[in-house]
Structures are given as structure tokens and as C-alpha cells.
Amino acid sequence: MAEIAAGRIHVVDDDESVRESLKFLLRLYGFEVDLHASCQDFAAHFDGGPGCLLLDQHMPGMTGLEFVEGHRALLRGLPILMMSANMEAETRDRALRAGVASFLDKPVDTGRLVDELRLLLARPA
Template sequence: MSKMGIAPIVVAIVDDDGAVRRALRRLVLSLSYQSVGYASGEEFLASLLDMVPSCVILDQHMPNLNGLDVLGRMRSEGLAMPVIIITGLDQPGMRAKCIKAGAAAYLVKPLESSVLSTVIEAAIAG
């Protein structure tokens, strides 16, 4: 907790690509948010027992559980924090599927910092 008693905003970054995770963490830190990175959907879902982030940036294309799988599990467990799905491979209909499943936004890599910051702020504001 900060001196004001306001919990810090923590953005979880879930991407199997370490370089993408590091770049996104730098970007999130530059926006004055805290960040925590996860290499897989399973690792992220397990972490939710200990810490619930303010917002999640979730890669769609990962081995085992993809972004939609992770989002589906979160929603089925009643976890309502905003999720931004990111992808390097935009497929027809995927944006609509992700939004219908409850994603706050769907962005295609490479991500522009100004776009991502706007989307994170909007997602956290509700």
C-alpha cells in the first residue's frame, strides 16, 4: 500500500515470448504502473491464488492454454479484472470472439505505446 492507502495498479503480462514480456513490462513501467510477467497461461492462473492484478495483457497464441482459454477460465471462476488480448497473428473473427468472451480490448502486435497506454487506462477505469 502507498502512503495514501491506495493499492498500486498492477498489470499482469502473460506471453510465452520472453522478449515481448520484457518489452511490455518496460512499457507498463513507463506508464507508472507496476507489472508482473508470466511465461504461460497456467503460470498466470496459478498466481491468481496469491495476487489479483488490476489488468491483464494476455497473448492469444501460446502453447497449451491460449489467450481465449485463459480468459474463459478466469470468467468461469468469476474473475472480472479487465483483459487485453494481444496477438501477432490476427485471424478472421478472432477479435469478435475475444470481445464476446469478455476481453476489454484486442490489439495486434507490434503494439504502439500510445495505443496500449490508452487501452490500459480505459480498461482499468472500466
């Protein structure tokens, strides 16, 4: 089960328990994981290396979509998987236009999450 994946998963979620759970889970599957409590924290620490952004939509201050729309240059080439417990169709459409590759509903299905991340990491940059 612990096959090493190429690239790092950058988890951005304001809920510490969600971040820690995802870190534990993703490391079981061989992913390298960085945790960020906000989009601003991610932006301050992202080194531009290969990986995937696992981004919560609903966060205080700046939503995931607002971050994606406002930071296209920073996120260039980084696949984005957005999560939400409640995402409207209009928001999904905007996110797709902004470059979000895929969506997951919370609570996240482990198998689907791992499959999506592997697919996104395997994409050519």
C-alpha cells in the first residue's frame, strides 16, 4: 500500500483535525504531505515544486476559489483538487474555469481521494 508518489500533497484546510487526518491517511499511501491552515500560509511556504494542492473551499478570510482565481501565476502547473461539504454548481463551474482539476465532497471517500491524487500527480506538468 505504501508506494511512493511523485510530488508533494499540499493540504489547505482551516480545520486542524481534518488536516491531521488527511496527513495520516495520505502518508499511509506513500504521499509526502505538507499542511497549511490557510491559503495565505500555503502561498508563503510553497516552493514551486511538483505536487498537488488539496484545497478546502470554505475557509474564513479567503475561500479556496478566491485563492485560485487570485493566484494563477503561483499555482501554474500545480493540479488542484478542491474539497467541500457543500459546493454549489455555480462555484464548481467557476472553479473549473479557474483551473481546478477535480472536486471531492466532504467527508472525503478515501479510495476516491487516493485515486484522484495519483491521477493528478501522473499528469504531465
